[in-house]
Amino acid sequence: MPSSNARRILVVEDEPVINQAVTDRLAAEGYDVVRAWDGPGAVDVFAETTPDLVVLDVMLPGFDGHEVCRRIQAVRYVPVLMLTARDAEEDVLVGLGVGADDYLTKPFRMRELVARISALLRRVERAASLASTADPDLGDLVLDTAARRVSVAGEEQHLTPTEFDLLVCLASSPREVLTRERLLAEVWGWPGASGTRTVDSHVKALRAKIGAERVRTVHGVGYAFEPVASS
The missing domain is CATH 3.40.50.2300 (Response regulator)
Known part of the structure; x- marks a missing residue:
């Protein structure tokens, strides 16, 4: 029982x-x-x-x-x-x-x-715990971790919980390349796991919502968030 x-x-x-x-x-x-x-x-x-x-x-x-x-x-x-x-x-x-x-x-x-x-x-x-962290300056992408909402150029985007957590992880270290293994550990909670297709699929879905130019691929390594200046 x-x-x-x-x-x-x-x-x-x-x-x-x-x-x-x-x-x-x-x-x-x-x-x-x-x-x-x-x-x-x-x-x-x-x-x-x-x-x-x-x-x-x-x-x-x-x-x-x-x-x-x-x-x-x-x-x-x-x-x-x-x-x-x-x-x-x-x-x-x-x-x-x-x-x-x-x-x-x-x-x-x-x-x-x-x-x-x-x-x-x-x-x-x-x-x-994400709600207690300061929201980073990401140009025209506004990330509200307390409300778990994100907008791009003033337009709100609906992200799944996993996509939101992935974005927070990437955006917390702008321009820093995060390996797939690190993303699996920090976003999915799988330390030492190998699940690159899981990461890649979620990154592809995230790009479709916030813009492909905001997530840079470093082939053979991982991904980095690239802020885009407000127009």
Whole structure:
């Protein structure tokens, strides 16, 4: 039995074997697990149980995981880890675009699933500390860490929580090249991990919203934030 203060996780997966395996493992880790097997059911269970995190399969009956993610994020922010049978970049970017924070490609190891969930929950806890830091001078990009909002040339941009944390990490050290490994450790909470595609996919999504010229690629190393002067 989970403790009264256990984090609640919603598992949305239409394949019974995978749903049960994920549920059993997370319950063994001490999480309070609630479940759904299709798109409409996921939205209903989310509203009824207010989970702290959602593990969400992309391919679902009713409507798919992207639509589930879009609908629940419109209600309130919750970290979402998407499960996908394909790892093509365009599929990943669609998930990130509707508010997913991370993704795992099937088949996956339960140990990695648990590690990703732990990292996402730690990031939520760390987000509050960002509000106490001074906002850097970034030219025509205005970053409000307390409100977790960003605007470019006076126009507000909607960033996913991961994109926002990535921007804060890069912008906190303007023009300094940050390695992918450092970004994985500081943004995703994966010290010593190798997940360059995760970083690259999020950088691509971030560039589409704030302007490609603001994130410079240093091939073979990582990325640097480049302030753009106000016009």
